[in-house]
Amino acid sequence: MKRFSQLLLVLALLATVLAACTSGAQSPTAGPITLTDGLGREVTLAAPAQRIVSMAPSNTEILFAVSAGDQLVGRDEFSNFPEAAAAVQSIGGSMGDYNFEQIVSLKPDLVLAAEINTPEQVKALEDLGLTVYYLENPADIQGMFANLEIVGQLTGHTAAVTALVDSLRQRVTGVEAKVANVDTRPKVFYELDGTDAAKPWTAGSGTFIDQLITMAGGENVAASLDGAWGQISQEALLVANPEIILLGDAAYGTTAEQVSARAGWEAIQAVQTGQIVPFNDDTVSRPGPRLVDALEELVRILHPDLK
Amino acid sequence: MELRHTARPYGFALLALAAAGLLSVLVGSVTLSISDLLEGLRSLGSGVESTAGTILFSLRLPRTILIAMVGAALAGSGTAYQGLFRNPLADPYLIGVASGAGLGAVAAMSIKWSYTTLGLLAVPLAAFASGLITVAIVYALARVGHALPASNLILSGVAVSSFATALTSFLMLRASGELRRALAWLLGGATMSGWQPVLALLPYWLVGLGILMTFGHALNVLQFGDDQAQQLGLPVNRVRRWIIVAASLTTAAAVSFAGIIGFVGLIIPHILRLLIGPDYRRLLPLSLIGGAALLLGADVLARVLLAPQELPVGIVTALAGAPFFLWVLRRSRQANYWS
Numbered sequence: 019m020k021r022f023s024q025l026l027l028v029l030a031l032l033a034t035v036l037a038a039c040t041s042g043a044q045s046p047t048a049g050p051i052t053l054t055d056g057l058g059r060e061v062t063l064a065a066p067a068q069r070i071v072s073m074a075p076s077n078t079e080i081l082f083a084v085s086a087g088d089q090l091v092g093r094d095e096f097s098n099f100p101e102a103a104a105a106v107q108s109i110g111g112s113m114g115d116y117n118f119e120q121i122v123s124l125k126p127d128l129v130l131a132a133e134i135n136t137p138e139q140v141k142a143l144e145d146l147g148l149t150v151y152y153l154e155n156p157a158d159i160q161g162m163f164a165n166l167e168i169v170g171q172l173t174g175h176t177a178a179v180t181a182l183v184d185s186l187r188q189r190v191t192g193v194e195a196k197v198a199n200v201d202t203r204p205k206v207f208y209e210l211d212g213t214d215a216a217k218p219w220t221a222g223s224g225t226f227i228d229q230l231i232t233m234a235g236g237e238n239v240a241a242s243l244d245g246a247w248g249q250i251s252q253e254a255l256l257v258a259n260p261e262i263i264l265l266g267d268a269a270y271g272t273t274a275e276q277v278s279a280r281a282g283w284e285a286i287q288a289v290q291t292g293q294i295v296p297f298n299d300d301t302v303s304r305p306g307p308r309l310v311d312a313l314e315e316l317v318r319i320l321h322p323d324l325k
Numbered sequence: 326m327e328l329r330h331t332a333r334p335y336g337f338a339l340l341a342l343a344a345a346g347l348l349s350v351l352v353g354s355v356t357l358s359i360s361d362l363l364e365g366l367r368s369l370g371s372g373v374e375s376t377a378g379t380i381l382f383s384l385r386l387p388r389t390i391l392i393a394m395v396g397a398a399l400a401g402s403g404t405a406y407q408g409l410f411r412n413p414l415a416d417p418y419l420i421g422v423a424s425g426a427g428l429g430a431v432a433a434m435s436i437k438w439s440y441t442t443l444g445l446l447a448v449p450l451a452a453f454a455s456g457l458i459t460v461a462i463v464y465a466l467a468r469v470g471h472a473l474p475a476s477n478l479i480l481s482g483v484a485v486s487s488f489a490t491a492l493t494s495f496l497m498l499r500a501s502g503e504l505r506r507a508l509a510w511l512l513g514g515a516t517m518s519g520w521q522p523v524l525a526l527l528p529y530w531l532v533g534l535g536i537l538m539t540f541g542h543a544l545n546v547l548q549f550g551d552d553q554a555q556q557l558g559l560p561v562n563r564v565r566r567w568i569i570v571a572a573s574l575t576t577a578a579a580v581s582f583a584g585i586i587g588f589v590g591l592i593i594p595h596i597l598r599l600l601i602g603p604d605y606r607r608l609l610p611l612s613l614i615g616g617a618a619l620l621l622g623a624d625v626l627a628r629v630l631l632a633p634q635e636l637p638v639g640i641v642t643a644l645a646g647a648p649f650f651l652w653v654l655r656r657s658r659q660a661n662y663w664s
């Protein structure tokens with residue numbers, strides 16, 4: 019009995035120590051934050067950033083998702099999600115040229131760059147005396163979670179990020195559990211740009227589009243494409259004969275009717291069965307939290323019977 | 326009277342350059358008031374950082390100087406080439422320097438460089454080297470023994486340029502992730518900010534344009550045709566070689582840091598020839614001032630037209646430059662000023 023109480027005491031002590039440790043790690047750190055960015059640069063912030071400029075739409079979405087939207091003082095021209103981003107000052111970027119004067123005058127304490135920015139731009143911002151963190155594109159969904167955690171640390175929202183990542187992870191696990199039992203994997207063609215119907219642009223392996231289609235229980239007919247992005251010939255498309263066509267270019271006005279009317283496309287199964295579905299391309303082309311929305315949406319389209 | 330007549334064009338050109346330079350420093354997407362400017366100036370003296378100071382001295386001033394230097398380099402080389410090839414369509418890119426530089430730049434962009442000084446300079450270095458190599462290939466292909474016929478240069482220039490451009494397009498489609506960056510570079514504009522590009526460009530600019538400026542008289546003689554010039558005692562092939570080397574150095578360096586800005590090198594010599602006549606001893610120095618002023622003006626437009634967006638300056642030079650040139654051409658009373 020005595021030994022048992024001793025054991026209890028030790029366990030209780032251990033628990034307190036552990037709790038102290040974890041709570042210490044979770045509370046916003048008062049000291050400086052040092053992280054290595056995607057270019058291998060060491061970036062140090064004296065305190066969580068309060069005036070942030072986002073250089074990419076994915077970064078803007080991540081910042082709002084980790085509850086740091088209020089700390090955003092500038093965003094690039096392409097940042098159109100969430101709606102609140104529209105109210106933030108634009109710093110250009112739609113033609114690859116960012117407005118450095120505007121960035122400097124916003125006096126940011128952190129510029130969050132992404133892979134669409136060039137190392138030269140990072141250097142130029144650094145030379146202007148600004149603190150720049152270059153957020154590398156994640157290779158998979160787990161990498162996207164890691165990026166969320168990095169942004170949480172930089173902005174002092176570690177608790178919010180933990181909750182966010184937990185819920186996103188649960189949703190991904192939910193999808194995986196559902197899809198594990200499917201016995202058919204529909205062949206999917208994802209159209210990025212079908213302006214040239216004889217060889218539309220699509221996404222090959224190494225892209226989130228390909229990964230998510232596979233995760234959602236489908237088969238990307240362009241998976242064997244040489245390179246991440248490319249033009250697939252209509253002949254190859256006819257041979258592959260996809261059962262579902264996803265229109266990533268729906269936002270640019272491409273409709274199912276137009277696709278059905280294209281010469282030669284009537285031989286494709288998806289056209290015959292009318293399985294031509296508009297898809298919000300932003301959710302798959304931006305490496306942010308909406309990738310999980312895209313995954314769930316894909317499951318709904320590919321396996322409508324799964325509940 | 327004679328002096329006033331020769332000095333007047335320089336006065337006008339310098340005035341235009343000063344106005345364009347002042348506009349370029351004062352106008353930007355961020356409006357700076359007079360007190361901001363004073364604060365910026367004070368911050369320079371005291372060493373205290375201020376937003377206005379950073380915008381003025383780390384962004385606008387180096388950009389203004391870079392753009393002026395690039396404009397001068399393109400217009401000076403263009404003037405020399407039009408004289409050298411006796412061809413009104415000649416521009417600094419005629420024998421392949423730009424398409425070569427474009428190929429080098431896009432190739433360098435498709436590789437992921439480390440974040441080091443060398444890695445950060447990979448694109449301009451590759452553009453510079455590849456521009457010069459392309460000209461060297463064109464030169465070697467055009468040479469017949471010791472002679473260097475102008476038509477051979479133009480034809481091999483066109484062929485090699487098309488080849489390099491096709492390779493560039495192929496690389497752009499392959500590495501489509503860098504498509505926007507490559508396109509912006511190819512359309513021209515200051516791609517790097519700060520003083521580094523200015524300092525890197527300076528030696529080539531000084532040497533190249535310095536050499537070109539000494540060939541005013543030779544270009545005048547060359548207008549009589551190769552044989553006539555040779556008989557008048559001009560070492561035609563040597564002159565041609567020097568002008569090509571100097572213009573290629575200058576243009577390759579300019580293109581490395583500012584991308585392929587079209588039209589400046591083509592229209593400035595024509596505008597000046599319409600205004601002051603065909604004497605290359607005056608055309609060459611005036612083209613430097615005129616080119617700088619024109620490109621500065623175009624750059625100001627590129628910054629304000631869609632602010633806070635910035636347009637590639639190459640689009641503006643062609644969109645604004647072409648109508649301006651046509652206006653000058655229509656106003657000129659000579660029916661055929663070139664011949």
